[in-house]
Amino acid sequence: MTAPSIDIALFTSDQARAIDRRATDEAGMPGYELMNRAAASAFAMLRRRWPAARRLRVVCGTGNNGGDGYLVARDARASGCEVVLFALGEPRPGSDAERARRDFEKAGGVVHPWGPPTEPADVIVDAIYGTGLNRAPEGVAKAAIEAMGTEGAPILALDVPSGVSADTGACPGVAVRAEATACFIVHKRGLHTHQGERAGAIELFDLGVPASLRGTPDAHLLQPATLPPRPRDAHKGTNGHVLVIGGDHGTGGAARMAAEAAARTGAGLVSVATREENVLAMNAARPELMARGVDGPQTLAPLLDKASVLALGPGLGQAAWGHALWTTALDANLPTVLDADGLNLLHAEPRDLPGRLVITPHPGEAGRLLDRSTADVQDDRFAAARELARRFRATVVLKGNGSLVATPQGAVFVCPWGNPGMASGGMGDTLTGIIAGLLAQGCDATEAACLGVGLHARAADVAARAGERGLLAGDLLEPLRRLLNGRED
Numbered sequence: 249m250t251a252p253s254i255d256i257a258l259f260t261s262d263q264a265r266a267i268d269r270r271a272t273d274e275a276g277m278p279g280y281e282l283m284n285r286a287a288a289s290a291f292a293m294l295r296r297r298w299p300a301a302r303r304l305r306v307v308c309g310t311g312n313n314g315g316d317g318y319l320v321a322r323d324a325r326a327s328g329c330e331v332v333l334f335a336l337g338e339p340r341p342g343s344d345a346e347r348a349r350r351d352f353e354k355a356g357g358v359v360h361p362w363g364p365p366t367e368p369a370d371v372i373v374d375a376i377y378g379t380g381l382n383r384a385p386e387g388v389a390k391a392a393i394e395a396m397g398t399e400g401a402p403i404l405a406l407d408v409p410s411g412v413s414a415d416t417g418a419c420p421g422v423a424v425r426a427e428a429t430a431c432f433i434v435h436k437r438g439l440h441t442h443q444g445e446r447a448g449a450i451e452l453f454d455l456g457v458p459a460s461l462r463g464t465p466d467a468h469l470l471q472p473a474t475l476p477p478r479p480r481d482a483h484k485g486t487n488g489h490v491l492v493i494g495g496d497h498g499t500g501g502a503a504r505m506a507a508e509a510a511a512r513t514g515a516g517l518v519s520v521a522t523r524e525e526n527v528l529a530m531n532a533a534r535p536e537l538m539a540r541g542v543d544g545p546q547t548l549a550p551l552l553d554k555a556s557v558l559a560l561g562p563g564l565g566q567a568a569w570g571h572a573l574w575t576t577a578l579d580a581n582l583p584t585v586l587d588a589d590g591l592n593l594l595h596a597e598p599r600d601l602p603g604r605l606v607i608t609p610h611p612g613e614a615g616r617l618l619d620r621s622t623a624d625v626q627d628d629r630f631a632a633a634r635e636l637a638r639r640f641r642a643t644v645v646l647k648g649n650g651s652l653v654a655t656p657q658g659a660v661f662v663c664p665w666g667n668p669g670m671a672s673g674g675m676g677d678t679l680t681g682i683i684a685g686l687l688a689q690g691c692d693a694t695e696a697a698c699l700g701v702g703l704h705a706r707a708a709d710v711a712a713r714a715g716e717r718g719l720l721a722g723d724l725l726e727p728l729r730r731l732l733n734g735r736e737d
């Protein structure tokens with residue numbers, strides 16, 4: 249796998265707090281100095297993004313995020329902007345936020361208690377909650393967040409859009425939807441998955457805190473990557489043989505899509521073990537695939553002998569036919585991508601799994617595998633993905649907005665690409681095929697999952713240029729091929 253060396257490291261709120269402390273204790277950077285730098289960076293960002301903005305509204309909470317807000321307001325007034333500042337409460341006595349409020353007032357600024365705004369604003373600065381959010385916003389905070397959402401003015405969030413958990417991307421209640429977010433010191437992992445998209449465009453300001461104080465990140469953002477060029481003497485035998493197992497009565501399309509995606513990803517050979525009734529159509533539509541009718545383990549066995557990688561589950565069903573193939577296929581102990589009904593069968597019948605295993609659950613399937621609700625999974629996707637990886641000793645792709653890849657060793661990678669057009673039938677089967685195709689070409693499970701998730705989502709973004717609605721899984725194959733060959737970004 250070839251990837252550029254840029255690493256975007258993601259951190260939890262606890263880690264961010266510890267880094268703040270180390271900046272003060274070890275690098276002699278007092279919190280108030282950092283707050284001033286945060287405000288200056290955010291105001292410069294506001295100026296860059298909205299050069300014509302003159303009327304600003306700043307809404308401050310009671311913590312240090314509010315403190316950042318007071319200082320943005322002070323700087324904005326000093327640059328000639330009209331600033332209306334609402335405070336949702338009093339900062340704690342002796343805190344940096346209280347000092348910031350006093351500085352704002354000393355410079356002539358007026359603090360208004362929250363009330364429905366009467367003046368229009370060109371830009372609203374959200375300084376209600378940052379990394380300190382610990383429950384659903386209520387009372388004035390809820391009212392202020394709701395009011396921001398109905399006005400239509402662009403919102404610049406400071407550090408985190410208020411109401412979004414910086415750790416998980418979940419929203420316990422109402423939350424700001426920002427056009428952009430000025431993120432301070434380190435990237436917060438929750439802004440890159442689930443509802444973290446409410447941050448809009450994120451700009452990071454390190455505030456001069458040395459990278460050496462950061463420690464080990466909790467997760468990493470995937471970077472665009474592809475496979476190295478093929479050696480000139482490559483032949484189909486050197487690129488692996490994927491066997492897709494699936495396609496019960498009425499669901500042959502799922503197996504066909506996974507198989508075609510594996511072939512388009514560059515697998516040397518792709519076979520499909522499916523119901524006899526699917527064979528003719530599959531071979532006619534895509535003669536490069538070798539579709540075979542199988543009625544049970546005996547007819548599957550010779551196909552397993554020839555395969556180097558399995559894609560097990562697309563359209564497999566959970567009835568006797570699917571169950572028998574599933575058991576036999578797992579016994580073959582080949583590198584395997586397990587998806588869809590392959591995962592549902594695993595929930596019904598936990599068992600030993602092959603070594604090089606990738607599982608690709610959506611949040612509902614993940615919830616079933618963990619005996620939790622889908623909402624529980626979404627409340628902390630990082631924890632759910634890690635728990636699955638540990639429990640099944642597999643590389644896990646937890647699908648959804650900001651797909652996660654978790655390894656059994658505890659590493660997590662977050663996919664920054666993808667779009668809502670991908671919420672359509674066959675997308676998961678295509679991803680399964682892509683990952684299987686990469687395993688077949690020699691990637692290990694983590695490489696195949698990271699590269700596969702990234703290529704799938706980037707291909708979907710290219711395909712969605714024509715519109716997200718109506719995007720079909722099959723539309724991904726052409727851009728996929730171009731991206732895989734380094735032809736398009």
Ligand SMILES: NC(=O)C1=CN([C@@H]2O[C@H](COP(=O)(O)OP(=O)(O)OC[C@H]3O[C@@H](n4cnc5c(N)ncnc54)[C@H](O)[C@@H]3O)[C@@H](O)[C@H]2O)[C@@H](O)CC1
Binds near residue numbers: 385406
């Ligand atoms: N050295 C530092 O610590 C720096 C901190 N900075 C800012 O400080 C922020 C963190 O500040 P804080 O830790 O004070 O936390 P916040 O300002 O995010 O939250 C303030 C307090 O509100 C309370 N709270 C949380 N959710 C609530 C809810 N739903 N309803 C009512 N009350 C709620 C909590 O007790 C929390 O401590 C960062 O996000 C960043 O914006 C920046 O100024 C840079 C430097």
Ligand SMILES: [K+]
Binds near residue numbers: 409
């Ligand atoms: K905020």
